[in-house]
Amino acid sequence: MAFEILTVDQLISRLSGRKYKYSQVHHTWEPSHSDFNGKNHIALQNAMRNYHVNSRGWDDIGQHVTLMPDGLFVTGRPFNETPAGIVGYNTGAFMTEMLGNFDIGKDKLEGAQLASMLKLQYFLTTKCGAEIMFHREHAAKTCPGTGIDKSVFLRQVANYGTNHPIAQPVAFQPERQSTSTQPNLLKLGDKGSDVKTLQEYLMKAGEKLPRYGADGDFGEETLQAVKSFQASHGLSVDGIVGPETKAKLEEVIKTPAPSYPGHLIKEGSSDKKNVKLIQAKLGITADGIFGPRTEAAVKAWQKAHGLSADGIVGPKTWEKLF
Incomplete structure:
Protein backbone atom coordinates (compact mmCIF):
# COMPACT_ATOMS: atom_id res chain seq x y z
CA MET A 1 0.00 0.00 0.00
CA GLN A 168 0.99 26.56 17.65
CA PRO A 169 4.03 24.87 16.08
CA VAL A 170 7.25 26.20 17.53
CA ALA A 171 8.42 27.63 14.20
CA PHE A 172 5.45 29.98 14.09
CA GLN A 173 5.43 31.21 17.68
CA PRO A 174 5.86 35.00 17.75
CA GLU A 175 8.82 36.38 19.62
CA ARG A 176 8.15 39.32 21.89
CA GLN A 177 10.65 42.04 21.01
CA SER A 178 10.24 44.58 23.77
CA THR A 179 10.67 44.04 27.48
CA SER A 180 9.84 47.65 28.18
CA THR A 181 6.15 47.06 27.33
CA GLN A 182 6.13 43.64 29.01
CA PRO A 183 8.29 44.09 32.10
CA ASN A 184 7.04 40.93 33.83
CA LEU A 185 8.16 38.56 31.06
CA LEU A 186 11.47 36.80 30.55
CA LYS A 187 12.21 35.49 27.07
CA LEU A 188 14.88 34.49 24.58
CA GLY A 189 17.59 37.15 24.36
CA ASP A 190 17.08 38.64 27.83
CA LYS A 191 20.05 38.99 30.17
CA GLY A 192 20.63 39.91 33.79
CA SER A 193 20.04 38.87 37.40
CA ASP A 194 16.39 37.93 36.83
CA VAL A 195 17.45 35.46 34.13
CA LYS A 196 20.10 34.02 36.45
CA THR A 197 17.48 33.50 39.17
CA LEU A 198 15.20 31.85 36.61
CA GLN A 199 17.98 29.48 35.60
CA GLU A 200 18.69 28.58 39.22
CA TYR A 201 14.99 27.84 39.75
CA LEU A 202 14.86 25.67 36.63
CA MET A 203 17.78 23.56 37.82
CA LYS A 204 16.24 23.19 41.28
CA ALA A 205 13.06 22.03 39.56
CA GLY A 206 15.00 19.27 37.81
CA GLU A 207 15.57 20.86 34.40
CA LYS A 208 19.00 20.62 32.83
CA LEU A 209 21.31 23.47 31.77
CA PRO A 210 24.46 21.41 31.15
CA ARG A 211 26.43 23.81 28.96
CA TYR A 212 26.00 27.24 30.51
CA GLY A 213 24.20 26.81 33.84
CA ALA A 214 23.01 29.97 35.57
CA ASP A 215 24.95 32.47 33.45
CA GLY A 216 22.26 35.17 33.31
CA ASP A 217 21.85 34.82 29.53
CA PHE A 218 18.48 33.58 28.23
CA GLY A 219 19.77 31.55 25.29
CA GLU A 220 18.56 28.48 23.43
CA GLU A 221 19.49 26.13 26.28
CA THR A 222 17.38 28.10 28.75
CA LEU A 223 14.56 28.32 26.22
CA GLN A 224 14.40 24.54 25.90
CA ALA A 225 14.53 24.13 29.70
CA VAL A 226 11.60 26.55 30.10
CA LYS A 227 9.57 24.70 27.45
CA SER A 228 10.34 21.38 29.10
CA PHE A 229 9.18 22.70 32.47
CA GLN A 230 6.02 24.19 30.97
CA ALA A 231 5.14 20.96 29.16
CA SER A 232 5.70 18.91 32.32
CA HIS A 233 3.35 21.09 34.35
CA GLY A 234 0.48 21.66 31.93
CA LEU A 235 1.40 25.24 31.06
CA SER A 236 1.47 27.04 27.74
CA VAL A 237 4.63 25.83 26.01
CA ASP A 238 5.73 29.14 24.51
CA GLY A 239 9.17 29.38 26.12
CA ILE A 240 8.24 32.71 27.72
CA VAL A 241 8.32 33.09 31.49
CA GLY A 242 5.24 35.04 32.51
CA PRO A 243 3.30 35.09 35.79
CA GLU A 244 1.91 31.53 35.45
CA THR A 245 5.26 29.91 34.70
CA LYS A 246 6.99 31.90 37.41
CA ALA A 247 4.34 30.97 39.99
CA LYS A 248 4.55 27.29 39.09
CA LEU A 249 8.36 27.35 39.32
CA GLU A 250 8.22 28.92 42.76
CA GLU A 251 5.62 26.39 43.85
CA VAL A 252 7.69 23.45 42.65
CA ILE A 253 10.97 24.47 44.24
CA LYS A 254 9.33 25.39 47.56
CA THR A 255 7.46 22.10 47.89
CA PRO A 256 9.57 19.86 50.16
CA ALA A 257 10.44 16.41 48.85
CA PRO A 258 8.49 13.64 50.58
CA SER A 259 10.46 11.52 53.05
CA TYR A 260 11.13 7.86 52.32
CA PRO A 261 8.47 5.85 54.22
CA GLY A 262 10.96 3.31 55.56
CA HIS A 263 9.66 0.28 53.67
CA LEU A 264 9.76 -1.11 50.16
CA ILE A 265 6.89 -0.18 47.90
CA LYS A 266 6.16 -2.81 45.26
CA GLU A 267 3.39 -4.72 43.52
CA GLY A 268 0.55 -5.38 45.94
CA SER A 269 1.63 -2.63 48.36
CA SER A 270 -1.11 -1.35 50.67
CA ASP A 271 0.59 2.04 51.11
CA LYS A 272 -1.88 3.86 48.85
CA LYS A 273 -0.71 7.34 49.83
CA ASN A 274 2.86 6.80 48.69
CA VAL A 275 1.85 4.67 45.73
CA LYS A 276 -0.15 7.67 44.51
CA LEU A 277 2.90 9.94 44.95
CA ILE A 278 5.00 7.53 42.90
CA GLN A 279 2.36 7.21 40.19
CA ALA A 280 1.96 10.98 39.91
CA LYS A 281 5.73 11.41 39.61
CA LEU A 282 5.85 8.77 36.86
CA GLY A 283 3.03 10.45 34.95
CA ILE A 284 0.52 7.62 35.18
CA THR A 285 -2.97 7.53 36.68
CA ALA A 286 -2.61 7.95 40.45
CA ASP A 287 -5.13 5.41 41.72
CA GLY A 288 -3.06 4.13 44.66
CA ILE A 289 -2.95 0.59 43.28
CA PHE A 290 0.54 -0.84 42.68
CA GLY A 291 -0.26 -3.33 39.95
CA PRO A 292 1.48 -4.48 36.75
CA ARG A 293 1.01 -1.09 35.09
CA THR A 294 2.78 0.75 37.91
CA GLU A 295 5.50 -1.89 38.15
CA ALA A 296 6.20 -1.54 34.41
CA ALA A 297 6.39 2.25 34.77
CA VAL A 298 8.80 1.97 37.71
CA LYS A 299 11.02 -0.46 35.80
CA ALA A 300 11.14 1.84 32.77
CA TRP A 301 12.02 4.81 34.98
CA GLN A 302 14.71 2.85 36.85
CA LYS A 303 16.27 1.66 33.60
CA ALA A 304 16.29 5.21 32.22
CA HIS A 305 18.07 6.48 35.34
CA GLY A 306 20.74 3.80 35.66
CA LEU A 307 19.14 1.89 38.53
CA SER A 308 18.42 -1.80 38.89
CA ALA A 309 15.13 -2.25 37.04
CA ASP A 310 13.35 -4.47 39.55
CA GLY A 311 10.09 -2.52 39.72
CA ILE A 312 10.49 -2.01 43.47
CA VAL A 313 10.72 1.46 45.03
CA GLY A 314 13.37 1.28 47.72
CA PRO A 315 15.58 4.01 49.24
CA LYS A 316 17.73 4.56 46.12
CA THR A 317 14.81 4.75 43.72
CA TRP A 318 12.84 6.99 46.10
CA GLU A 319 15.75 9.41 46.56
CA LYS A 320 16.32 9.75 42.83
CA LEU A 321 12.61 9.89 42.03
CA PHE A 322 11.87 12.71 44.47
Missing part, protein backbone atom coordinates in the same frame (compact mmCIF):
# COMPACT_ATOMS: atom_id res chain seq x y z
CA ALA A 2 1.13 3.56 -0.64
CA PHE A 3 1.59 5.66 2.47
CA GLU A 4 1.06 9.44 2.39
CA ILE A 5 2.60 12.29 4.37
CA LEU A 6 -0.02 14.72 5.66
CA THR A 7 -0.07 17.91 7.70
CA VAL A 8 -2.43 17.92 10.67
CA ASP A 9 -4.90 20.09 8.75
CA GLN A 10 -4.86 17.68 5.81
CA LEU A 11 -5.42 14.76 8.16
CA ILE A 12 -8.32 16.50 9.89
CA SER A 13 -9.86 17.20 6.49
CA ARG A 14 -9.66 13.47 5.65
CA LEU A 15 -11.33 12.58 8.95
CA SER A 16 -14.11 15.17 8.69
CA GLY A 17 -17.54 13.65 9.24
CA ARG A 18 -16.27 10.43 10.83
CA LYS A 19 -17.25 9.26 14.31
CA TYR A 20 -15.00 7.36 16.71
CA LYS A 21 -15.59 5.90 20.15
CA TYR A 22 -11.96 5.99 21.25
CA SER A 23 -8.83 7.89 20.29
CA GLN A 24 -5.99 5.52 21.12
CA VAL A 25 -2.68 7.21 21.96
CA HIS A 26 0.53 5.18 21.59
CA HIS A 27 4.27 5.69 21.22
CA THR A 28 6.47 3.54 19.04
CA TRP A 29 9.22 3.13 21.70
CA GLU A 30 11.31 1.79 18.84
CA PRO A 31 11.97 3.52 16.46
CA SER A 32 12.64 6.67 18.49
CA HIS A 33 13.56 10.28 17.73
CA SER A 34 17.17 9.30 17.04
CA ASP A 35 16.00 7.16 14.11
CA PHE A 36 14.26 10.09 12.39
CA ASN A 37 16.39 12.19 10.03
CA GLY A 38 13.71 14.53 8.66
CA LYS A 39 13.49 12.68 5.35
CA ASN A 40 12.68 9.06 6.20
CA HIS A 41 8.98 9.33 7.08
CA ILE A 42 7.89 6.66 4.60
CA ALA A 43 10.86 4.37 5.23
CA LEU A 44 10.11 4.27 8.96
CA GLN A 45 6.43 3.58 8.32
CA ASN A 46 7.28 0.78 5.90
CA ALA A 47 9.61 -0.78 8.47
CA MET A 48 6.82 -0.73 11.07
CA ARG A 49 4.38 -2.29 8.62
CA ASN A 50 6.86 -5.03 7.78
CA TYR A 51 7.30 -5.79 11.47
CA HIS A 52 3.55 -5.85 12.12
CA VAL A 53 2.83 -8.08 9.13
CA ASN A 54 5.87 -10.37 9.05
CA SER A 55 6.66 -10.67 12.77
CA ARG A 56 3.30 -10.06 14.47
CA GLY A 57 1.24 -11.79 11.80
CA TRP A 58 -1.23 -8.94 11.33
CA ASP A 59 -2.84 -8.27 7.98
CA ASP A 60 -1.60 -4.65 7.89
CA ILE A 61 0.20 -2.01 9.95
CA GLY A 62 -1.54 -1.58 13.30
CA GLN A 63 -2.06 2.18 13.45
CA HIS A 64 -4.11 4.57 11.34
CA VAL A 65 -1.39 7.24 11.42
CA THR A 66 2.11 7.77 12.76
CA LEU A 67 3.06 11.24 14.02
CA MET A 68 6.67 12.11 13.27
CA PRO A 69 8.88 14.50 15.32
CA ASP A 70 8.46 17.26 12.72
CA GLY A 71 4.67 17.34 13.27
CA LEU A 72 3.76 15.53 10.03
CA PHE A 73 1.62 12.41 9.92
CA VAL A 74 2.14 9.30 7.80
CA THR A 75 -0.98 7.35 6.91
CA GLY A 76 -1.19 3.67 7.80
CA ARG A 77 -4.18 1.38 8.11
CA PRO A 78 -7.27 2.69 6.20
CA PHE A 79 -9.33 5.00 8.43
CA ASN A 80 -12.46 2.86 8.05
CA GLU A 81 -10.73 -0.30 9.34
CA THR A 82 -10.36 -1.42 12.96
CA PRO A 83 -6.81 -0.83 14.32
CA ALA A 84 -4.65 -3.34 16.14
CA GLY A 85 -3.93 -1.29 19.24
CA ILE A 86 -5.58 -2.14 22.57
CA VAL A 87 -7.21 -5.51 23.06
CA GLY A 88 -10.91 -5.07 23.77
CA TYR A 89 -10.95 -1.41 22.71
CA ASN A 90 -10.19 -1.48 19.00
CA THR A 91 -13.74 -1.45 17.65
CA GLY A 92 -14.73 2.12 16.87
CA ALA A 93 -11.23 3.44 17.64
CA PHE A 94 -8.83 5.74 15.81
CA MET A 95 -5.21 4.86 16.56
CA THR A 96 -2.28 7.28 16.55
CA GLU A 97 1.33 6.18 17.05
CA MET A 98 3.72 8.96 18.04
CA LEU A 99 7.21 8.16 16.85
CA GLY A 100 9.46 8.26 19.89
CA ASN A 101 10.25 6.71 23.24
CA PHE A 102 8.51 9.01 25.72
CA ASP A 103 9.47 7.18 28.89
CA ILE A 104 11.07 9.47 31.46
CA GLY A 105 14.65 10.31 30.54
CA LYS A 106 14.19 9.54 26.84
CA ASP A 107 12.53 11.56 24.04
CA LYS A 108 10.30 14.51 24.87
CA LEU A 109 6.92 15.20 23.31
CA GLU A 110 7.28 18.87 22.44
CA GLY A 111 7.39 21.43 19.66
CA ALA A 112 5.74 20.64 16.34
CA GLN A 113 5.04 17.03 17.30
CA LEU A 114 3.13 18.04 20.42
CA ALA A 115 1.31 20.84 18.59
CA SER A 116 0.05 18.51 15.86
CA MET A 117 -0.98 15.89 18.40
CA LEU A 118 -3.01 18.36 20.43
CA LYS A 119 -4.77 19.73 17.37
CA LEU A 120 -5.68 16.23 16.16
CA GLN A 121 -6.90 15.13 19.60
CA TYR A 122 -8.98 18.27 20.02
CA PHE A 123 -10.64 17.50 16.68
CA LEU A 124 -11.21 13.83 17.53
CA THR A 125 -12.74 14.62 20.92
CA THR A 126 -14.90 17.60 19.93
CA LYS A 127 -15.92 16.67 16.39
CA CYS A 128 -15.70 12.88 16.24
CA GLY A 129 -16.95 12.10 19.76
CA ALA A 130 -13.85 10.13 20.76
CA GLU A 131 -12.59 9.47 24.27
CA ILE A 132 -8.81 9.70 24.63
CA MET A 133 -7.33 6.40 25.78
CA PHE A 134 -3.70 5.72 26.70
CA HIS A 135 -2.45 2.20 25.93
CA ARG A 136 -1.14 1.73 29.47
CA GLU A 137 -4.65 2.03 30.90
CA HIS A 138 -5.50 -1.42 29.56
CA ALA A 139 -2.15 -3.20 29.28
CA ALA A 140 0.97 -3.79 31.37
CA LYS A 141 2.93 -1.23 29.38
CA THR A 142 4.13 2.34 29.91
CA CYS A 143 2.79 3.37 26.46
CA PRO A 144 2.60 6.21 25.42
CA GLY A 145 5.47 6.79 27.86
CA THR A 146 5.96 7.53 31.54
CA GLY A 147 7.04 11.06 30.58
CA ILE A 148 3.49 11.89 29.48
CA ASP A 149 1.02 12.64 32.28
CA LYS A 150 -2.47 11.91 31.03
CA SER A 151 -4.18 14.52 33.20
CA VAL A 152 -1.81 17.20 31.88
CA PHE A 153 -2.27 15.95 28.32
CA LEU A 154 -6.06 16.14 28.62
CA ARG A 155 -5.84 19.72 29.90
CA GLN A 156 -3.60 20.66 27.01
CA VAL A 157 -6.06 19.17 24.52
CA ALA A 158 -8.99 20.98 26.13
CA ASN A 159 -7.08 24.26 26.09
CA TYR A 160 -6.53 24.01 22.35
CA GLY A 161 -10.01 25.41 21.77
CA THR A 162 -9.14 28.66 23.52
CA ASN A 163 -6.18 29.38 21.22
CA HIS A 164 -3.74 28.08 23.80
CA PRO A 165 -0.19 28.99 22.64
CA ILE A 166 0.89 25.38 23.01
CA ALA A 167 -1.21 24.53 19.99
Whole structure:
Protein backbone atom coordinates (compact mmCIF):
# COMPACT_ATOMS: atom_id res chain seq x y z
CA MET A 1 0.00 0.00 0.00
CA ALA A 2 1.13 3.56 -0.64
CA PHE A 3 1.59 5.66 2.47
CA GLU A 4 1.06 9.44 2.39
CA ILE A 5 2.60 12.29 4.37
CA LEU A 6 -0.02 14.72 5.66
CA THR A 7 -0.07 17.91 7.70
CA VAL A 8 -2.43 17.92 10.67
CA ASP A 9 -4.90 20.09 8.75
CA GLN A 10 -4.86 17.68 5.81
CA LEU A 11 -5.42 14.76 8.16
CA ILE A 12 -8.32 16.50 9.89
CA SER A 13 -9.86 17.20 6.49
CA ARG A 14 -9.66 13.47 5.65
CA LEU A 15 -11.33 12.58 8.95
CA SER A 16 -14.11 15.17 8.69
CA GLY A 17 -17.54 13.65 9.24
CA ARG A 18 -16.27 10.43 10.83
CA LYS A 19 -17.25 9.26 14.31
CA TYR A 20 -15.00 7.36 16.71
CA LYS A 21 -15.59 5.90 20.15
CA TYR A 22 -11.96 5.99 21.25
CA SER A 23 -8.83 7.89 20.29
CA GLN A 24 -5.99 5.52 21.12
CA VAL A 25 -2.68 7.21 21.96
CA HIS A 26 0.53 5.18 21.59
CA HIS A 27 4.27 5.69 21.22
CA THR A 28 6.47 3.54 19.04
CA TRP A 29 9.22 3.13 21.70
CA GLU A 30 11.31 1.79 18.84
CA PRO A 31 11.97 3.52 16.46
CA SER A 32 12.64 6.67 18.49
CA HIS A 33 13.56 10.28 17.73
CA SER A 34 17.17 9.30 17.04
CA ASP A 35 16.00 7.16 14.11
CA PHE A 36 14.26 10.09 12.39
CA ASN A 37 16.39 12.19 10.03
CA GLY A 38 13.71 14.53 8.66
CA LYS A 39 13.49 12.68 5.35
CA ASN A 40 12.68 9.06 6.20
CA HIS A 41 8.98 9.33 7.08
CA ILE A 42 7.89 6.66 4.60
CA ALA A 43 10.86 4.37 5.23
CA LEU A 44 10.11 4.27 8.96
CA GLN A 45 6.43 3.58 8.32
CA ASN A 46 7.28 0.78 5.90
CA ALA A 47 9.61 -0.78 8.47
CA MET A 48 6.82 -0.73 11.07
CA ARG A 49 4.38 -2.29 8.62
CA ASN A 50 6.86 -5.03 7.78
CA TYR A 51 7.30 -5.79 11.47
CA HIS A 52 3.55 -5.85 12.12
CA VAL A 53 2.83 -8.08 9.13
CA ASN A 54 5.87 -10.37 9.05
CA SER A 55 6.66 -10.67 12.77
CA ARG A 56 3.30 -10.06 14.47
CA GLY A 57 1.24 -11.79 11.80
CA TRP A 58 -1.23 -8.94 11.33
CA ASP A 59 -2.84 -8.27 7.98
CA ASP A 60 -1.60 -4.65 7.89
CA ILE A 61 0.20 -2.01 9.95
CA GLY A 62 -1.54 -1.58 13.30
CA GLN A 63 -2.06 2.18 13.45
CA HIS A 64 -4.11 4.57 11.34
CA VAL A 65 -1.39 7.24 11.42
CA THR A 66 2.11 7.77 12.76
CA LEU A 67 3.06 11.24 14.02
CA MET A 68 6.67 12.11 13.27
CA PRO A 69 8.88 14.50 15.32
CA ASP A 70 8.46 17.26 12.72
CA GLY A 71 4.67 17.34 13.27
CA LEU A 72 3.76 15.53 10.03
CA PHE A 73 1.62 12.41 9.92
CA VAL A 74 2.14 9.30 7.80
CA THR A 75 -0.98 7.35 6.91
CA GLY A 76 -1.19 3.67 7.80
CA ARG A 77 -4.18 1.38 8.11
CA PRO A 78 -7.27 2.69 6.20
CA PHE A 79 -9.33 5.00 8.43
CA ASN A 80 -12.46 2.86 8.05
CA GLU A 81 -10.73 -0.30 9.34
CA THR A 82 -10.36 -1.42 12.96
CA PRO A 83 -6.81 -0.83 14.32
CA ALA A 84 -4.65 -3.34 16.14
CA GLY A 85 -3.93 -1.29 19.24
CA ILE A 86 -5.58 -2.14 22.57
CA VAL A 87 -7.21 -5.51 23.06
CA GLY A 88 -10.91 -5.07 23.77
CA TYR A 89 -10.95 -1.41 22.71
CA ASN A 90 -10.19 -1.48 19.00
CA THR A 91 -13.74 -1.45 17.65
CA GLY A 92 -14.73 2.12 16.87
CA ALA A 93 -11.23 3.44 17.64
CA PHE A 94 -8.83 5.74 15.81
CA MET A 95 -5.21 4.86 16.56
CA THR A 96 -2.28 7.28 16.55
CA GLU A 97 1.33 6.18 17.05
CA MET A 98 3.72 8.96 18.04
CA LEU A 99 7.21 8.16 16.85
CA GLY A 100 9.46 8.26 19.89
CA ASN A 101 10.25 6.71 23.24
CA PHE A 102 8.51 9.01 25.72
CA ASP A 103 9.47 7.18 28.89
CA ILE A 104 11.07 9.47 31.46
CA GLY A 105 14.65 10.31 30.54
CA LYS A 106 14.19 9.54 26.84
CA ASP A 107 12.53 11.56 24.04
CA LYS A 108 10.30 14.51 24.87
CA LEU A 109 6.92 15.20 23.31
CA GLU A 110 7.28 18.87 22.44
CA GLY A 111 7.39 21.43 19.66
CA ALA A 112 5.74 20.64 16.34
CA GLN A 113 5.04 17.03 17.30
CA LEU A 114 3.13 18.04 20.42
CA ALA A 115 1.31 20.84 18.59
CA SER A 116 0.05 18.51 15.86
CA MET A 117 -0.98 15.89 18.40
CA LEU A 118 -3.01 18.36 20.43
CA LYS A 119 -4.77 19.73 17.37
CA LEU A 120 -5.68 16.23 16.16
CA GLN A 121 -6.90 15.13 19.60
CA TYR A 122 -8.98 18.27 20.02
CA PHE A 123 -10.64 17.50 16.68
CA LEU A 124 -11.21 13.83 17.53
CA THR A 125 -12.74 14.62 20.92
CA THR A 126 -14.90 17.60 19.93
CA LYS A 127 -15.92 16.67 16.39
CA CYS A 128 -15.70 12.88 16.24
CA GLY A 129 -16.95 12.10 19.76
CA ALA A 130 -13.85 10.13 20.76
CA GLU A 131 -12.59 9.47 24.27
CA ILE A 132 -8.81 9.70 24.63
CA MET A 133 -7.33 6.40 25.78
CA PHE A 134 -3.70 5.72 26.70
CA HIS A 135 -2.45 2.20 25.93
CA ARG A 136 -1.14 1.73 29.47
CA GLU A 137 -4.65 2.03 30.90
CA HIS A 138 -5.50 -1.42 29.56
CA ALA A 139 -2.15 -3.20 29.28
CA ALA A 140 0.97 -3.79 31.37
CA LYS A 141 2.93 -1.23 29.38
CA THR A 142 4.13 2.34 29.91
CA CYS A 143 2.79 3.37 26.46
CA PRO A 144 2.60 6.21 25.42
CA GLY A 145 5.47 6.79 27.86
CA THR A 146 5.96 7.53 31.54
CA GLY A 147 7.04 11.06 30.58
CA ILE A 148 3.49 11.89 29.48
CA ASP A 149 1.02 12.64 32.28
CA LYS A 150 -2.47 11.91 31.03
CA SER A 151 -4.18 14.52 33.20
CA VAL A 152 -1.81 17.20 31.88
CA PHE A 153 -2.27 15.95 28.32
CA LEU A 154 -6.06 16.14 28.62
CA ARG A 155 -5.84 19.72 29.90
CA GLN A 156 -3.60 20.66 27.01
CA VAL A 157 -6.06 19.17 24.52
CA ALA A 158 -8.99 20.98 26.13
CA ASN A 159 -7.08 24.26 26.09
CA TYR A 160 -6.53 24.01 22.35
CA GLY A 161 -10.01 25.41 21.77
CA THR A 162 -9.14 28.66 23.52
CA ASN A 163 -6.18 29.38 21.22
CA HIS A 164 -3.74 28.08 23.80
CA PRO A 165 -0.19 28.99 22.64
CA ILE A 166 0.89 25.38 23.01
CA ALA A 167 -1.21 24.53 19.99
CA GLN A 168 0.99 26.56 17.65
CA PRO A 169 4.03 24.87 16.08
CA VAL A 170 7.25 26.20 17.53
CA ALA A 171 8.42 27.63 14.20
CA PHE A 172 5.45 29.98 14.09
CA GLN A 173 5.43 31.21 17.68
CA PRO A 174 5.86 35.00 17.75
CA GLU A 175 8.82 36.38 19.62
CA ARG A 176 8.15 39.32 21.89
CA GLN A 177 10.65 42.04 21.01
CA SER A 178 10.24 44.58 23.77
CA THR A 179 10.67 44.04 27.48
CA SER A 180 9.84 47.65 28.18
CA THR A 181 6.15 47.06 27.33
CA GLN A 182 6.13 43.64 29.01
CA PRO A 183 8.29 44.09 32.10
CA ASN A 184 7.04 40.93 33.83
CA LEU A 185 8.16 38.56 31.06
CA LEU A 186 11.47 36.80 30.55
CA LYS A 187 12.21 35.49 27.07
CA LEU A 188 14.88 34.49 24.58
CA GLY A 189 17.59 37.15 24.36
CA ASP A 190 17.08 38.64 27.83
CA LYS A 191 20.05 38.99 30.17
CA GLY A 192 20.63 39.91 33.79
CA SER A 193 20.04 38.87 37.40
CA ASP A 194 16.39 37.93 36.83
CA VAL A 195 17.45 35.46 34.13
CA LYS A 196 20.10 34.02 36.45
CA THR A 197 17.48 33.50 39.17
CA LEU A 198 15.20 31.85 36.61
CA GLN A 199 17.98 29.48 35.60
CA GLU A 200 18.69 28.58 39.22
CA TYR A 201 14.99 27.84 39.75
CA LEU A 202 14.86 25.67 36.63
CA MET A 203 17.78 23.56 37.82
CA LYS A 204 16.24 23.19 41.28
CA ALA A 205 13.06 22.03 39.56
CA GLY A 206 15.00 19.27 37.81
CA GLU A 207 15.57 20.86 34.40
CA LYS A 208 19.00 20.62 32.83
CA LEU A 209 21.31 23.47 31.77
CA PRO A 210 24.46 21.41 31.15
CA ARG A 211 26.43 23.81 28.96
CA TYR A 212 26.00 27.24 30.51
CA GLY A 213 24.20 26.81 33.84
CA ALA A 214 23.01 29.97 35.57
CA ASP A 215 24.95 32.47 33.45
CA GLY A 216 22.26 35.17 33.31
CA ASP A 217 21.85 34.82 29.53
CA PHE A 218 18.48 33.58 28.23
CA GLY A 219 19.77 31.55 25.29
CA GLU A 220 18.56 28.48 23.43
CA GLU A 221 19.49 26.13 26.28
CA THR A 222 17.38 28.10 28.75
CA LEU A 223 14.56 28.32 26.22
CA GLN A 224 14.40 24.54 25.90
CA ALA A 225 14.53 24.13 29.70
CA VAL A 226 11.60 26.55 30.10
CA LYS A 227 9.57 24.70 27.45
CA SER A 228 10.34 21.38 29.10
CA PHE A 229 9.18 22.70 32.47
CA GLN A 230 6.02 24.19 30.97
CA ALA A 231 5.14 20.96 29.16
CA SER A 232 5.70 18.91 32.32
CA HIS A 233 3.35 21.09 34.35
CA GLY A 234 0.48 21.66 31.93
CA LEU A 235 1.40 25.24 31.06
CA SER A 236 1.47 27.04 27.74
CA VAL A 237 4.63 25.83 26.01
CA ASP A 238 5.73 29.14 24.51
CA GLY A 239 9.17 29.38 26.12
CA ILE A 240 8.24 32.71 27.72
CA VAL A 241 8.32 33.09 31.49
CA GLY A 242 5.24 35.04 32.51
CA PRO A 243 3.30 35.09 35.79
CA GLU A 244 1.91 31.53 35.45
CA THR A 245 5.26 29.91 34.70
CA LYS A 246 6.99 31.90 37.41
CA ALA A 247 4.34 30.97 39.99
CA LYS A 248 4.55 27.29 39.09
CA LEU A 249 8.36 27.35 39.32
CA GLU A 250 8.22 28.92 42.76
CA GLU A 251 5.62 26.39 43.85
CA VAL A 252 7.69 23.45 42.65
CA ILE A 253 10.97 24.47 44.24
CA LYS A 254 9.33 25.39 47.56
CA THR A 255 7.46 22.10 47.89
CA PRO A 256 9.57 19.86 50.16
CA ALA A 257 10.44 16.41 48.85
CA PRO A 258 8.49 13.64 50.58
CA SER A 259 10.46 11.52 53.05
CA TYR A 260 11.13 7.86 52.32
CA PRO A 261 8.47 5.85 54.22
CA GLY A 262 10.96 3.31 55.56
CA HIS A 263 9.66 0.28 53.67
CA LEU A 264 9.76 -1.11 50.16
CA ILE A 265 6.89 -0.18 47.90
CA LYS A 266 6.16 -2.81 45.26
CA GLU A 267 3.39 -4.72 43.52
CA GLY A 268 0.55 -5.38 45.94
CA SER A 269 1.63 -2.63 48.36
CA SER A 270 -1.11 -1.35 50.67
CA ASP A 271 0.59 2.04 51.11
CA LYS A 272 -1.88 3.86 48.85
CA LYS A 273 -0.71 7.34 49.83
CA ASN A 274 2.86 6.80 48.69
CA VAL A 275 1.85 4.67 45.73
CA LYS A 276 -0.15 7.67 44.51
CA LEU A 277 2.90 9.94 44.95
CA ILE A 278 5.00 7.53 42.90
CA GLN A 279 2.36 7.21 40.19
CA ALA A 280 1.96 10.98 39.91
CA LYS A 281 5.73 11.41 39.61
CA LEU A 282 5.85 8.77 36.86
CA GLY A 283 3.03 10.45 34.95
CA ILE A 284 0.52 7.62 35.18
CA THR A 285 -2.97 7.53 36.68
CA ALA A 286 -2.61 7.95 40.45
CA ASP A 287 -5.13 5.41 41.72
CA GLY A 288 -3.06 4.13 44.66
CA ILE A 289 -2.95 0.59 43.28
CA PHE A 290 0.54 -0.84 42.68
CA GLY A 291 -0.26 -3.33 39.95
CA PRO A 292 1.48 -4.48 36.75
CA ARG A 293 1.01 -1.09 35.09
CA THR A 294 2.78 0.75 37.91
CA GLU A 295 5.50 -1.89 38.15
CA ALA A 296 6.20 -1.54 34.41
CA ALA A 297 6.39 2.25 34.77
CA VAL A 298 8.80 1.97 37.71
CA LYS A 299 11.02 -0.46 35.80
CA ALA A 300 11.14 1.84 32.77
CA TRP A 301 12.02 4.81 34.98
CA GLN A 302 14.71 2.85 36.85
CA LYS A 303 16.27 1.66 33.60
CA ALA A 304 16.29 5.21 32.22
CA HIS A 305 18.07 6.48 35.34
CA GLY A 306 20.74 3.80 35.66
CA LEU A 307 19.14 1.89 38.53
CA SER A 308 18.42 -1.80 38.89
CA ALA A 309 15.13 -2.25 37.04
CA ASP A 310 13.35 -4.47 39.55
CA GLY A 311 10.09 -2.52 39.72
CA ILE A 312 10.49 -2.01 43.47
CA VAL A 313 10.72 1.46 45.03
CA GLY A 314 13.37 1.28 47.72
CA PRO A 315 15.58 4.01 49.24
CA LYS A 316 17.73 4.56 46.12
CA THR A 317 14.81 4.75 43.72
CA TRP A 318 12.84 6.99 46.10
CA GLU A 319 15.75 9.41 46.56
CA LYS A 320 16.32 9.75 42.83
CA LEU A 321 12.61 9.89 42.03
CA PHE A 322 11.87 12.71 44.47
